[in-house]
Amino acid sequence: MSSLRRAMATVCVSGALDEKIAAAAAAGFDGIELFENDLLVSPWSPAEVRARCADLGLTIDLYQPFRDFEGVKPEQLAANLARAEHKFDVMAALGTDLVLVCSSVSPATIDDDDLAAEQLALLAERAQARGMRIAYEALAWGRNVSTWDHSWRIVQRAGHPALGLCLDSFHVLSREVSPDGISGITDGKVFFLQLADAPRLGMDVLQWSRHHRLFPGQGDFDLTGFVRRVLDTGYAGPLSLEVFNDVFRQADPVRTAVDAMRSLIALEDGIGGRPLPAAPALSVHAFTEFAVDGRSGPALQDALRGLGFAHTGQHRSKPVQLWEQGACRVVLNSAVVRPQAAGTAALSAFALTSADPDKSRARAEALLAPELPRARGPHEADLTAIAAPDGTSIFLSRDDNDWRADFLPTGPVLTDGAGLTRTDHLGLAQPFDHFDEAGLFYHSVLGLTHSTSGEFAAPLGLMRSRAFTTPDRGIRLALTVALLRRGDWAPAVADPQHVAFATDDIFATAAAIDRLGGTTLQVSNNYYDDLIARFALPGNEVDRLRRHGILYDRDPDGGELLHMYTPVYGGRVFFEILQRRGGHDGFGELNAPVRMAAHRHLRLSAARELPR
Amino acid sequence: MSSLRRAMATVCVSGALDEKIAAAAAAGFDGIELFENDLLVSPWSPAEVRARCADLGLTIDLYQPFRDFEGVKPEQLAANLARAEHKFDVMAALGTDLVLVCSSVSPATIDDDDLAAEQLALLAERAQARGMRIAYEALAWGRNVSTWDHSWRIVQRAGHPALGLCLDSFHVLSREVSPDGISGITDGKVFFLQLADAPRLGMDVLQWSRHHRLFPGQGDFDLTGFVRRVLDTGYAGPLSLEVFNDVFRQADPVRTAVDAMRSLIALEDGIGGRPLPAAPALSVHAFTEFAVDGRSGPALQDALRGLGFAHTGQHRSKPVQLWEQGACRVVLNSAVVRPQAAGTAALSAFALTSADPDKSRARAEALLAPELPRARGPHEADLTAIAAPDGTSIFLSRDDNDWRADFLPTGPVLTDGAGLTRTDHLGLAQPFDHFDEAGLFYHSVLGLTHSTSGEFAAPLGLMRSRAFTTPDRGIRLALTVALLRRGDWAPAVADPQHVAFATDDIFATAAAIDRLGGTTLQVSNNYYDDLIARFALPGNEVDRLRRHGILYDRDPDGGELLHMYTPVYGGRVFFEILQRRGGHDGFGELNAPVRMAAHRHLRLSAARELPR
The missing domain is CATH 3.20.20.150 (Divalent-metal-dependent TIM barrel enzymes)
Known part of the structure; x- marks a missing residue:
């Protein structure tokens, strides 16, 4: 042709x-x-x-x-x-x-x-x-x-x-x-x-x-x-x-x-016209980077410590910290130049492993997502980076570990911090004008597959969601957007972003976080009372969920999702901890309004306690 | 009941x-x-x-x-x-x-x-x-x-x-x-x-x-x-x-x-439950007030002078000017305290005559639109004022003229300025969150009737419109709103507002404005070339329209609308001059995108000429 x-x-x-x-x-x-x-x-x-x-x-x-x-x-x-x-x-x-x-x-x-x-x-x-x-x-x-x-x-x-x-x-x-x-x-x-x-x-x-x-x-x-x-x-x-x-x-x-x-x-x-370089298989969510400053950096460090993370590395040439637990990696970067308000944090980048980063880059370039120029010191890993529609950098590396040589070790990786094993997904609220653009980007440029879509009523207005994954679910991205661009009364809170970490036993993780003095989000008692009626769960099981603020969902095939959240840090960022049972493939969308209401309650309470 | x-x-x-x-x-x-x-x-x-x-x-x-x-x-x-x-x-x-x-x-x-x-x-x-x-x-x-x-x-x-x-x-x-x-x-x-x-x-x-x-x-x-x-x-x-x-x-x-x-x-x-005071008949659009400052005031004065208005009065106690032509009255008020950027103007109030202002006030109050408190000097007219949902003040007076005693005469009213006879309508772009609220307000509080509704494609996005009038069309309000709240790329330009003045002969008015050195909006030649095809108008008639930038519309019953615009002043305000023939009852909605594109062209041209 x-x-x-x-x-x-x-x-x-x-x-x-x-x-x-x-x-x-x-x-x-x-x-x-x-x-x-x-x-x-x-x-x-x-x-x-x-x-x-x-x-x-x-x-x-x-x-x-x-x-x-x-x-x-x-x-x-x-x-x-x-x-x-x-x-x-x-x-x-x-x-x-x-x-x-x-x-x-x-x-x-x-x-x-x-x-x-x-x-x-x-x-x-x-x-x-x-x-x-x-x-x-x-x-x-x-x-x-x-x-x-x-x-x-x-x-x-x-x-x-x-x-x-x-x-x-x-x-x-x-x-x-x-x-x-x-x-x-x-x-x-x-x-x-x-x-x-x-x-x-x-x-x-x-x-x-x-x-x-x-x-x-x-x-x-x-x-x-x-x-x-x-x-x-x-x-x-x-x-x-x-x-x-x-x-x-x-x-x-x-x-x-x-x-x-x-x-x-x-x-x-x-249609078999001008062929593109095939999308190489993506497999592992290697790390997530947050842009922080002198105020939001310590807040995120405290939060990570409370979730069982350890500060394991310091970058050779930049003010960048590596925090790890199991295969969960978080990078706190104080050197990212992004226009954001003082004291705030933002998810600035994430890294995925590609079977062929050069080919990933070539495909991205052919699809008008050119490689980002990066400042790199001698001996530092040469990661391919492209920009997502919301401005986030996406790093692609062949190996899950080659980028780690950029960091000088500062401590051992805890394997028993709180039992977090790997990054399950990212939750990325998209800028209003770019939701459909983002979907096409993740599908065409990265070769991810659209899994679920939905619409739900949040406390400040309706939301749409759309998720993209690899076939084996090694990488998942959940995109959301407000159905109407938010105005003065219900601002979109700068498009909140979160990382969800997986655990094999959320109750053990919750107990560990308690021991570590970590903070998780309190959830309305009414939610748990209703869970009993909704899913006919035994009262004592619901009480276990209630004790730790763990949310619950179940799909028609019996697959279960148990998940909990942290408060929002740096005005925009939070963490989720989840356990999937029986192949549950969702993101707990029905529970999103519960989480949002709890976050709003915290924010309103804090505002009321502020001196006028 | x-x-x-x-x-x-x-x-x-x-x-x-x-x-x-x-x-x-x-x-x-x-x-x-x-x-x-x-x-x-x-x-x-x-x-x-x-x-x-x-x-x-x-x-x-x-x-x-x-x-x-x-x-x-x-x-x-x-x-x-x-x-x-x-x-x-x-x-x-x-x-x-x-x-x-x-x-x-x-x-x-x-x-x-x-x-x-x-x-x-x-x-x-x-x-x-x-x-x-x-x-x-x-x-x-x-x-x-x-x-x-x-x-x-x-x-x-x-x-x-x-x-x-x-x-x-x-x-x-x-x-x-x-x-x-x-x-x-x-x-x-x-x-x-x-x-x-x-x-x-x-x-x-x-x-x-x-x-x-x-x-x-x-x-x-x-x-x-x-x-x-x-x-x-x-x-x-x-x-x-x-x-x-x-x-x-x-x-x-x-x-x-x-x-x-x-x-x-x-x-x-x-339904005949708790009865309200009946809405008294409204008849005349008495005046329109703009909040101005030291920069936008002179710009509006020049514009009005160019349209044949004369400065006819100065307020007894406030820095407020009255400008008149025929029964068209514009008030320029430098004393309005409103949060607006320096150099800008805004339509801050308009006055209507009511058969019974006290009853109008009582009805408004019963409908949760209470009277606005006003600072008033001795001997000044006691106008009832209520607030519209967009923050505009609406004055209600029994007589078309009793408020004029507040002004000391500074010159005669021109009856032959440019042939403008009266205020035909106001065009009020509404804040995104309050469009339906505004419709209910004008209908229930003021007793206006919904006449036309529509949706049209403007250069920066889709728009909705909804008009309200008195039965005899003595008062008309045309409300518009963007279908989606505008974002950074296509801002709503602070909800533009305009006053449309009527003339009995728009060609004579246009010639007079030329003589006065007034400025009207240039309209695309392509628009006129298409008019010939659209309405099978004779070429020389279309050339008359073209010469003065007059837009044209015709309804199925043969009623015609001829209308022209000024540039935007004070970032937000412009004027329209129109002639209705054969009972045309519309607002030239199909021509709105032409006007908007012309305004945008002026703005982009000005921006390109600014030094960088």
Whole structure:
């Protein structure tokens, strides 16, 4: 398969037309679909837009949309053709030869395929006279024509060389009609291909389309199968994204365009186009690094000591400490330059082992996640580092231990601190604008698999969650985001972050933490009273949970999750300790509001005790 | 009709349980519905919650929800009854005797009304033994029971004195089944009444219910008719709000509870319960006041002068100027104490004439919008002032002119400045958390009527709009809000505000403004080229519009709107000039993105010319 050109509709991103075009060019697109409204509000003339695109190496692949053309009475037809001639004038000035005509939504449309075909043929004749072509698209909510196969019958009936189809994955895959027959479209009659993914939502298809589209790989549609079928027809035009999304429409267009391009690169790899370096297997969560300062550093040290960690190493050249317990490693870094308030801490990096770090880096680079430059002393480990969408650095090393040579030992690793064995997962609240971008990043760049998704009511508003893991669950990441960007009253508390450590016996761990003087989060008594009713657990078992503030969940197969939390340190960071039994694969999402309420209670209590 | 008690479900508002309860009490509610999850995550025991509510004068009217009880096999029934006994324990500690049992959503539910009735009767028997009662509710998405009439048949079949209905306006009015028959429910069998409004949305009813409920009067449901029917049955329990709303769930609970209470007060008036002072007729938009400082003041003066306004008066005791043209009045106030950045301006107040300002004030006060205290010099007009949800002061006076005595004349009113005749409307971008609150405020407190609503795509994201007017259109307010709270990349520019002035001849006005050296907003040429195609307007007419940057819209009845704008002054404020022809009743919403793009172009151009 030869390489396909890549395009993006201007409607995908926020801003004025010049900002949209600049963003598309910066992300490496070959062309754009120009959305008419973006042109109408622009101070640039069509000729200026054409020149600007040419300067940036972008073609204008499609002008869109032209609405409510076909299935009209003769007098309306004349008016519609006059409208079309005006669009052709604009297209001539833009230097584009293809216009999208979407199936009519007007209640007045006459339901007669012959009439529609005849009128579209007339339009195509006019277009052809000016060296232009018509791409006819069945809107999923079209008045009479709402499925791809119906639009194809009409195009065949019209039989005009300047009339073909525009296939939009959303309009096709949001309907019940199978896309299988697409492969049978003949004579190069697919003139244009628009791509959008979407979550499966039970809602009016127009609203679904206008608000909730996503880039390929971010939703639930089978884009790979869809594109393969279209390519079977001999289609050689661009892969063009047309994504209406409320969040993308108000986010930084440069970031969004990169996210868009990443989705196409991953999709092309999936369909066997330009292949990417395969994602090397990731296996172990090697360490987690926190950026700290003179106030938050000691707070985290105390917390770790209380959980049974020991300070085991000091970095050779930087003010960086290593803390360990079993295979749990935490790095406290006082040298990270990040814009954060004094006294706060932040999860600044985490390290994973890769079967082939060079290949991981090459894949990341091909997916527009380039290696981060790092200051490194002589003899220090050469870790590959890339940036996640939330700004966290991700280190990739071949060996779980090669980076440890950077640290001078300061004490032995405790194996019997509190029985913590390894890092189970990270919980990362994502910046509002970048949740779907983060999901695509972890899936495409790191090759992690989407495991669970959900929505839950937290004390300060609704939350969404989405988890990514390796097949063997050696690495797990749980992403969350507020459903609405939080305002003054319910701030998102700087996107809290946490590390969850595994234990094989949470009760023994809890007892050890008690002995060590560590602090865990107190949980409402009401929660435990209800547990008895919810799961029909014996009262004395619940009392054991209650004593240590251990939360409980059980899946339909009987797998159990027992987990407990610490308070929040440095304004943003906390720890979780958990035990999975019987292959429980979740994250205790139902218990998240309990944890959040307990954290809020601590914060409000502290605030009330502060002198006014 | 005797007064009904007023209650609010804790799920209506944000925060921890103590914050929710305090907010309900502060807003004057008599009771709460305690949502189980709010209790489970609370550090307070049920007895402590009971005591806290008693301290604040709140009763706990309902504990909810108890799920998936009925239509199960015998072994499951035993477990469900055990679960119920646990809830009864909690209820006893809370001191409440009523629990909501919602119709089962479990796929395993047996579809057998006799079985459901029999099992609910068993549950009611258990409840009765403890002096408690069961309110059975048909969830709109219940597995077998999803309509009120079905739940009523089951309750009748069960025939147990401790089993009655819970009627929820959302579950009833979101379904096709008519609520008319509700009046026929006998024997006081409506045990509880839950109220929620909602916009009519084409989406899955569960999602609709969980995210988009509104307080009565904010949506499209006929709550008045619904409540009347329930009262016909002899229901004498509380009117209780149960509103799941994504925005309310993350907003200030104290504000939200006041909004909730206002909705109930207005509803009770509507059903002929506790009557309010009738809303006196409002007629004229008397003046608009801007808070300015030493930098924004002169900028607004220049702008007004360029539009043909004259400085006609100086306030007797304050640094306040009056500017006039025809019946258009603008007040520039340098003495307003508002937290705003230096150099900025803000629409701080507007004045309307009321047929009875005292009654307007009394109605506002009854609707929890108390009079604002004002500093007033001797001999100065005693204007009633109340605060709108966005903080704007609204002055109400009997006479269009009595407040003018506060100003010493500084020059004559120009009648021929630029032909502006009167204030047509205000355009007020609302703070994100308070859009629905504002709608209810203008409707209930001021008695304005909702005219149009819409949604449109702006350059920096989607927007919603909602307009309120007097019957004769003497006063119009157009509210807008971003669909998502804007973030760093696309800030809401401090919620822009504008005044639209009417003219009888916009071309003459535009020519006069040119002569006066005034500045109006340049509009994209592309917009005009498209107008020709869109409305089949003659080219020379469009060129007249183009020359002056006049935007155009036409309604299906041929009514026309011609309107033009100024640049933004003081970071936030601009003016519009418009001419309505043939009874056009809109606000040119389709043109709003054109205006926004032009404003953005000016801002970006200015930023690019700034030295770095």
